[in-house]
Amino acid sequence: MNALTSFILILVVTGLAFAGGEISSCRVLLDVVLPYAAMAAFLVGLVYRVLKWASSPVPFNIPTTCGQQKSLSWIKSSWIESAHTKLGVAVRMAIEILLFRSLFRNSRAQIRQEGPRLLYSENKWLWLGALAFHWSMLVIVLRHLRFFVEPVPRFILAMDAVDGFFQISAPQLLVTDVVIIVALLFLLQRRLTDPKVRYISLFSDYLALFLLLGIAISGVLMRYFFKVDLEAVKQLAIGLVTFSPIVPASIGALFFVHLTLVSFLLAYLPFSKLVHMGGIFLSPTRNLPNDSRMVRHVNPWNYPVKVHTYQEWEEEFHDKIKAAGLPLERE
Amino acid sequence: MPGAPPKPEELVQISYDPPRADWRKTRFDFQKGTYCYSAAAKNLRYLDLPNPRDWQPYEADWKLPPNWKEIILKGMKERLEKFRSFRLFMDICVRCGACADKCHFFLGSADPKNMPVLRAELIRSVYRRYFTLAGRIFRGLAGARDLTEDVLKEWFYYFYQCTECRRCSVFCPFGIDTAEITIMVRELLNLVGVNTNWVLEPAANCFRTGNHLGIQPHTFKDSIDFAVDEIEEITGVRVEAPINKKGAEILFIVPSADYFAVPHYYTLLGYLMLFHEIGLDYTFSAYASEGGNFGFFSSHEMMKRLNAKIYAEAKRLGVKWILGGECGHMWRVIHQYMDTLNGPADFLEEPVSPITGTRFANARSTKMVHICEFTSDLIYNRKLKLDPSRNDHWKVTFHDSCNPARGMGLLEEPRYIIRNVANHFYEMPENTIREQTFCCGSGAGLGTDENIDMRLRGGLPRANAAKYVRDKYGVNLLTCICAIDKATLPTALEYWTPGVEVGGIHELVANALVMKGEKERITDVRGEPLQLGKEATVNA
Numbered sequence: 001m002n003a004l005t006s007f008i009l010i011l012v013v014t015g016l017a018f019a020g021g022e023i024s025s026c027r028v029l030l031d032v033v034l035p036y037a038a039m040a041a042f043l044v045g046l047v048y049r050v051l052k053w054a055s056s057p058v059p060f061n062i063p064t065t066c067g068q069q070k071s072l073s074w075i076k077s078s079w080i081e082s083a084h085t086k087l088g089v090a091v092r093m094a095i096e097i098l099l100f101r102s103l104f105r106n107s108r109a110q111i112r113q114e115g116p117r118l119l120y121s122e123n124k125w126l127w128l129g130a131l132a133f134h135w136s137m138l139v140i141v142l143r144h145l146r147f148f149v150e151p152v153p154r155f156i157l158a159m160d161a162v163d164g165f166f167q168i169s170a171p172q173l174l175v176t177d178v179v180i181i182v183a184l185l186f187l188l189q190r191r192l193t194d195p196k197v198r199y200i201s202l203f204s205d206y207l208a209l210f211l212l213l214g215i216a217i218s219g220v221l222m223r224y225f226f227k228v229d230l231e232a233v234k235q236l237a238i239g240l241v242t243f244s245p246i247v248p249a250s251i252g253a254l255f256f257v258h259l260t261l262v263s264f265l266l267a268y269l270p271f272s273k274l275v276h277m278g279g280i281f282l283s284p285t286r287n288l289p290n291d292s293r294m295v296r297h298v299n300p301w302n303y304p305v306k307v308h309t310y311q312e313w314e315e316e317f318h319d320k321i322k323a324a325g326l327p328l329e330r331e
Numbered sequence: 332m333p334g335a336p337p338k339p340e341e342l343v344q345i346s347y348d349p350p351r352a353d354w355r356k357t358r359f360d361f362q363k364g365t366y367c368y369s370a371a372a373k374n375l376r377y378l379d380l381p382n383p384r385d386w387q388p389y390e391a392d393w394k395l396p397p398n399w400k401e402i403i404l405k406g407m408k409e410r411l412e413k414f415r416s417f418r419l420f421m422d423i424c425v426r427c428g429a430c431a432d433k434c435h436f437f438l439g440s441a442d443p444k445n446m447p448v449l450r451a452e453l454i455r456s457v458y459r460r461y462f463t464l465a466g467r468i469f470r471g472l473a474g475a476r477d478l479t480e481d482v483l484k485e486w487f488y489y490f491y492q493c494t495e496c497r498r499c500s501v502f503c504p505f506g507i508d509t510a511e512i513t514i515m516v517r518e519l520l521n522l523v524g525v526n527t528n529w530v531l532e533p534a535a536n537c538f539r540t541g542n543h544l545g546i547q548p549h550t551f552k553d554s555i556d557f558a559v560d561e562i563e564e565i566t567g568v569r570v571e572a573p574i575n576k577k578g579a580e581i582l583f584i585v586p587s588a589d590y591f592a593v594p595h596y597y598t599l600l601g602y603l604m605l606f607h608e609i610g611l612d613y614t615f616s617a618y619a620s621e622g623g624n625f626g627f628f629s630s631h632e633m634m635k636r637l638n639a640k641i642y643a644e645a646k647r648l649g650v651k652w653i654l655g656g657e658c659g660h661m662w663r664v665i666h667q668y669m670d671t672l673n674g675p676a677d678f679l680e681e682p683v684s685p686i687t688g689t690r691f692a693n694a695r696s697t698k699m700v701h702i703c704e705f706t707s708d709l710i711y712n713r714k715l716k717l718d719p720s721r722n723d724h725w726k727v728t729f730h731d732s733c734n735p736a737r738g739m740g741l742l743e744e745p746r747y748i749i750r751n752v753a754n755h756f757y758e759m760p761e762n763t764i765r766e767q768t769f770c771c772g773s774g775a776g777l778g779t780d781e782n783i784d785m786r787l788r789g790g791l792p793r794a795n796a797a798k799y800v801r802d803k804y805g806v807n808l809l810t811c812i813c814a815i816d817k818a819t820l821p822t823a824l825e826y827w828t829p830g831v832e833v834g835g836i837h838e839l840v841a842n843a844l845v846m847k848g849e850k851e852r853i854t855d856v857r858g859e860p861l862q863l864g865k866e867a868t869v870n871a
């Protein structure tokens with residue numbers, strides 16, 4: 001149900017964009033107003049989100065330790081998974097962010113009633129699918145810089161050369177284009193068919209996937225099948241970033257679909273789970289060093305509490321302490 | 332009292348595939364054996380907690396204050412502003428499901444709301460409804476739902492089916508720690524007087540007498556004296572066990588079960604024998620006679636109130652530093668919270684072992700050392716005479732307790748000790764030990780009799796791994812460094828994996844330690860006859 005509603009929503013948006021692209025008076029709206037509005041929502045929303053997180057302090061040092069602590073000199077400590085130095089934490093974070101370290105641990109549990117026996121098996125598919133999707137996404141986003149800057153930076157050209165190593169079509173087939181769609185379809189498939197993941201999935205989980213699929217598919221169609229006027233696209237893009245927008249005559253209906261969905265994504269991102277991008281950097285179970293007995297961590301809102309003092313205790317149990325022959329402060 | 336739990340064959344009639352349903356519309360009932368009873372009013376009064384009254388979870392009317400909803404929402408707002416962890420974990424879950432089958436309660440019960448992600452969604456849905464723009468506007472479509480009394484009951488049920496073990500957080504790509512969320516929800520529930528007796532009675536006892544069991548000073552002294560006598564009987568050596576001794580070098584803190592429960596008690600014998608043998612200048616405290624901290628299972632504030640005694644007593648007695656015994660959540664509190672809560676401990680010195688001269692630089696700020704760090708340093712420096720063959724009747728495995736593993740990283744020290752005091756040591760499978768260790772199923776204040784069905788379910792993954800080494804290597808002793816493990820794993824193992832006993836690391840030390848002037852040992856510290864006639868391999 002959630003999957004269907006979100007699918008329909010994306011179809012409707014696509015349809016509107018398609019139709020809008022045909023009507024010249026709508027083009028200003030789609031080409032200029034919408035991208036600016038989306039970008040504004042994205043920036044304001046993201047800054048708001050990050051500031052909101054950052055405004056809550058980290059009262060306790062609570063890393064999840066995934067390896068041996070630093071203790072005695074002759075015991076080898078796990079300097080990354082149980083990092084006690086800044087460098088160790090930085091490396092731990094980098095591995096989490098770039099390689100999805102924790103997801104790599106993933107396993108699958110099954111139960112056999114006879115015995116009973118619990119069986120665990122390797123399960124790296126989620127890790128692989130997630131990594132494939134995110135890296136392709138990153139490469140694709142970077143590649144889009146070509147539309148916004150002139151001349152096109154060297155590293156983007158180099159990236160494309162690697163990406164296009166399967167020289168099987170003209171324009172060159174880019175590996176990331178295939179990978180991102182396959183990976184997204186895998187993630188969607190998983191959400192729909194794994195009963196556990198299906199049970200926890202919300203409307204917004206499907207929405208994110210359909211939205212990204214819509215963007216990727218419309219992009220691919222433009223690149224390989226229904227060519228659009230790239231010069232016009234570049235004009236529009238440079239116009240937008242230099243704040244002197246021009247509305248080109250016609251770029252092609254597909255382009256409007258693509259641009260509209262991207263705008264939707266930008267505006268939606270800060271207000272959805274997609275902000276996990278910013279959140280991972282701040283996660284206190286990962287970005288704190290396991291040094292809490294070495295260095296005192298200060299809680300900014302630490303406040304005095306009511307305690308039961310030794311004196312109160314001695315008073316209450318005075319006679320019993322005495323009878324037991326234990327020392328007293330006050331005889 | 333609840334009736335006998337169902338048979339193991341019945342308990343495992345489960346499937347990990349949830350039905351196709353909207354979880355927000357599924358209901359549960361308070362079935363006997365799956366929840367803890369409410370906290371007695373007297374305990375709330377003693378601790379100055381709100382809304383003391385008589386009520387039980389299975390009753391329809393929980394006698395909440397009329398403005399309970401306002402209190403909860405205000406409490407949520409306050410905590411979102413005070414804890415970055417809480418706010419972040421409310422926002423960034425992508426519902427990838429990686430944590431789903433990592434929780435021992437899900438693995439044992441297959442109740443989908445025991446998937447860590449869904450446990451968290453129970454409050455996340457309320458967070459969205461009242462604290463996010465999308466949730467306020469789009470409601471259900473944005474995964475939001477209203478806070479109702481039913482939701483509150485659901486929170487009580489499922490956040491007291493989480494042992495705050497942090498296993499889920501090891502697997503989450505963002506490090507989302509459901510334990511942290513459970514801590515927050517339990518704090519919120521406490522604001523309206525919804526709490527369990529198994530958490531608050533120990534907390535009230537600890538506040539008053541100094542320990543969870545409510546043992547008063549004279550009884551504390553008696554039980555330590557009793558242990559001294561027992562050691563003399565077994566070894567022929569008379570040890571000393573000073574209490575409240577001013578000017579001692581070291582204050583020694585243990586969980587109270589060590590001097591009142593079995594098999595903890597054998598570990599206590601081990602500490603006393605060890606300290607005697609190395610001539611340690613230490614003292615127990617009858618005032619700070621508890622290392623464990625059930626306050627931690629109720630709120631940050633209660634944790635601080637109970638924990639304060641340790642530093643206060645160290646200061647009063649004028650010791651140089653503090654040594655701590657075998658306990659799980661006690662060590663999470665000491666390692667990650669104590670210094671922040673009640674420090675700085677600038678009246679103490681950086682811990683140095685008086686026997687080996689080793690500086691415990693890793694504890695230079697908190698000034699408290701774990702007994703396994705201390706003992707492994709003694710063994711490494713060859714200060715102990717050990718005869719591991721006196722543990723030959725044990726085929727040993729080691730269960731990493733959740734908190735020392737995932738909230739501290741104490742993994743090698745206990746293993747090093749075991750290898751030196753016992754000849755037969757076998758590890759359980761990789762994904763059930765170290766940072767991936769499985770909880771006993773009864774931590775965080777859930778280890779009570781009325782909750783037995785749920786405890787056994789939660790204990791299944793651990794017991795199953797123990798069964799693996801029992802069947803493969805003949806393991807008959809599961810060692811651990813946690814008082815709750817020692818109290819509850821015997822029940823779980825007897826149920827799922829009969830034939831495996833539970834013991835502490837320092838129980839094995841007690842058996843292996845060759846003491847000056849001791850008589851020939853005929854039994855181990857449990858009074859079981861030793862396998863004699865074998866040649867002793869002595870490490871010295």
Ligand code: HEM
Pocket residue numbers: 096097098100103126129130131134137187188191205208209212269274276277278280425426427504505
């Ligand atoms: C620092 C950057 C980022 C990191 C470290 C990161 C990490 C992750 C991880 C570990 C997952 C869980 C695995 C999965 O379900 O695929 C995930 C899920 C996801 N991420 Fe990211 N991500 C980042 C940025 C982004 C961005 C910019 C987007 C796109 C707008 C995005 C979209 C998604 C989506 C849609 C999912 C859910 C996939 C599903 O539903 O199965 N991520 N991310």
Ligand code: SF4
Pocket residue numbers: 423424425426427428429430431447448502503504505506507
């Ligand atoms: S592993 Fe983390 S992100 Fe994935 S569902 Fe669980 S809590 Fe959410």
Ligand code: SF4
Pocket residue numbers: 433434435436446447450492493494495496497498499500508509510513
């Ligand atoms: S902390 Fe432990 S008990 Fe709680 S949800 Fe996570 S795995 Fe389950």
